[in-house]
Amino acid sequence: MRGKLLIAAMTMAFGLVGFGLGMAAASSHIHSAVNITVVEHATTDRVVDVGRKGDSTGDILTFHNRLFNAANTHQVGTDSGQCTRESPRGGSWECWWTSTLPQGQITIEGPFFDSTQTIEAAVTGGTGLYANARGTMDAVCTDVCTMHYHLIP
Numbered sequence: 001m002r003g004k005l006l007i008a009a010m011t012m013a014f015g016l017v018g019f020g021l022g023m024a025a026a027s028s029h030i031h032s033a034v035n036i037t038v039v040e041h042a043t044t045d046r047v048v049d050v051g052r053k054g055d056s057t058g059d060i061l062t063f064h065n066r067l068f069n070a071a072n073t074h075q076v077g078t079d080s081g082q083c084t085r086e087s088p089r090g091g092s093w094e095c096w097w098t099s100t101l102p103q104g105q106i107t108i109e110g111p112f113f114d115s116t117q118t119i120e121a122a123v124t125g126g127t128g129l130y131a132n133a134r135g136t137m138d139a140v141c142t143d144v145c146t147m148h149y150h151l152i153p
Contacts, residue, residue: 029129030153031073036106038099040079040145059085067099072144077101083112091115096124099147104128106149108137117141123151 048060065078081097091114099106101126105128119139126133130151139147 002128029131029134030151032153033135034133034149034151036101036149036151038060038067038076038101038147038149039070039072040139040147041066041068042059042145052086055085055088057085061085061093062096067147070146077134081108094122095119101130101150104130106130107135108131112139119145121143123149139143 045063050058061083066075067077069076077100079099083093083095086092093112096109106126107124108121109124122136123135135149135151137149139145
């Protein structure tokens, strides 16, 4: 009987340790709010015409651009992703991409509208320092896109 109790206790202890390690691995490496600003040089953006000829639902915009520091003086990373044309008449795209920075990657998803120079999207996760990050990304796009990531743990 004592042997069965010992085995049950050890199984429970190992289970709790495993649960604790899993929870630690699932927590973000960000311990407080983090704001990051980068400048994207959109030099590779290309639209792939899918389906009906011309601007139509399902067309795909692809990109793999360089990211620069907030002062726009030196490269600090890259981003790559795509947008799918949702409504040509409404001028909307749905976009998702990954920004790769020295300490990890940040993933983003959200809409882009032809009628505005601003973007507001969700941060959906990340790797490295940004593992399991969440928050928002807002951008103002003119000749370049200045992107502000607002990350929370």
